[in-house]
Amino acid sequence: AQKVTQAQTEISVVEKEDVTLDCVYETRDTTYYLFWYKQPPSGELVFLIRRNSFDEQNEISGRYSWNFQKSTSSFNFTITASQVVDSAVYFCALSAPFSGGYNKLIFGAGTRLAVHP
Amino acid sequence: ETGVTQTPRHLVMGMTNKKSLKCEQHLGHNAMYWYKQSAKKPLELMFVYNFKEQTENNSVPSRFSPECPNSSHLFLHLHTLQPEDSALYLCASSQKSQGNLQETQYFGPGTRLLVL
Numbered sequence A: 001a002q003k004v005t006q007a008q009t010e011i012s013v014v015e016k017e018d019v020t021l022d023c024v025y026e027t028r029d030t031t032y033y034l035f036w037y038k039q040p041p042s043g044e045l046v047f048l049i050r051r052n053s054f055d056e057q058n059e060i061s062g063r064y065s066w067n068f069q070k071s072t073s074s075f076n077f078t079i080t081a082s083q084v085v086d087s088a089v090y091f092c093a094l095s096a097p098f099s100g101g102y103n104k105l106i107f108g109a110g111t112r113l114a115v116h117p
Numbered sequence B: 001e002t003g004v005t006q007t008p009r010h011l012v013m014g015m016t017n018k019k020s021l022k023c024e025q026h027l028g029h030n031a032m033y034w035y036k037q038s039a040k041k042p043l044e045l046m047f048v049y050n051f052k053e054q055t056e057n058n059s060v061p062s063r064f065s066p067e068c069p070n071s072s073h074l075f076l077h078l079h080t081l082q083p084e085d086s087a088l089y090l091c092a093s094s095q096k097s098q099g100n101l102q103e104t105q106y107f108g109p110g111t112r113l114l115v116l
Helices: none
Strands: A003-005 A010-014 A019-021 A024-026 A033-039 A046-052 A059-061 A064-069 A074-079 A088-097 A103-107 A111-116 B004-007 B010-013 B018-025 B031-038 B041-050 B053-057 B064-070 B073-079 B087-094 B111-115
Touching (some): A046 A059, A046 A064, A103 B041, B010 B018
Parallel strands (some): A010 A111, B010 B111
Antiparallel strands (some): A019 A074, A033 A046, B041 B053, B087 B111
C-alpha cells in the first residue's frame, strides 16, 4: 500500500534560518510521482513541485530546493533564508495508479511551519 | 476568474439543513475532484469526475451527493450531515491523460463547513 509520512508536525524558526521539511514515502510501484503543496492560512493548496521516480536530480527554485533520494524513499524540501510569508502547512503527496485509469494523490499529514520575525 | 474557485468560502448548517458547495475550474481541465480535510485525518479523496462521469466514490456516505453538470463545474450536495462532517472541503482539477500519472491537481481555496 502507498503511504506518505511527514514526521515533523510543527516546526518553528526565526526569519532567515534555513529549514528542511522531511517526507518519506512507501510504494511498490516503479513509476510514480511526488509532489509538494503549500497551504497558507487562506486554505488553498498551492502546487510547488512535481518529481517523477526516474529523475533523482535535485531541483532548486529560488529559495526552495528539493532533495529526492530513491534509496531512502525520501523527498525532502528545504527553504533557504526563510521569510514570514513562508509560514504555512506543507504537504508532501504521492501519485499512484488508481481505479478507472486515474491516479490518486496520497497526502502526508502535513508539517506546519511558523517563521517568526 | 482564474484557476479553481469555490463558493461559499464558509458555511454553517444545522444537521437537518440541505446545502450545496460549488466548484468551478477555469483551466480547461477534464477531471475534477472533491477532497475532505479534517483536523483528525489527512486529506481524503471523496469523489473523482471525468468529463461529467463519476469514476470514483471513495466510500463516502450517501449524505454527500456530488453532481458534475459539465467539465467546468462540480457540486457537492449536503443533507442531514453530522457534526463530524465539519471540515474544509477542497475541490481540485487536472488534465487527465490515458495512463498518465504526472498530471498535477490544482486546488481551490476550499469551503470551511461547520455542522451544528
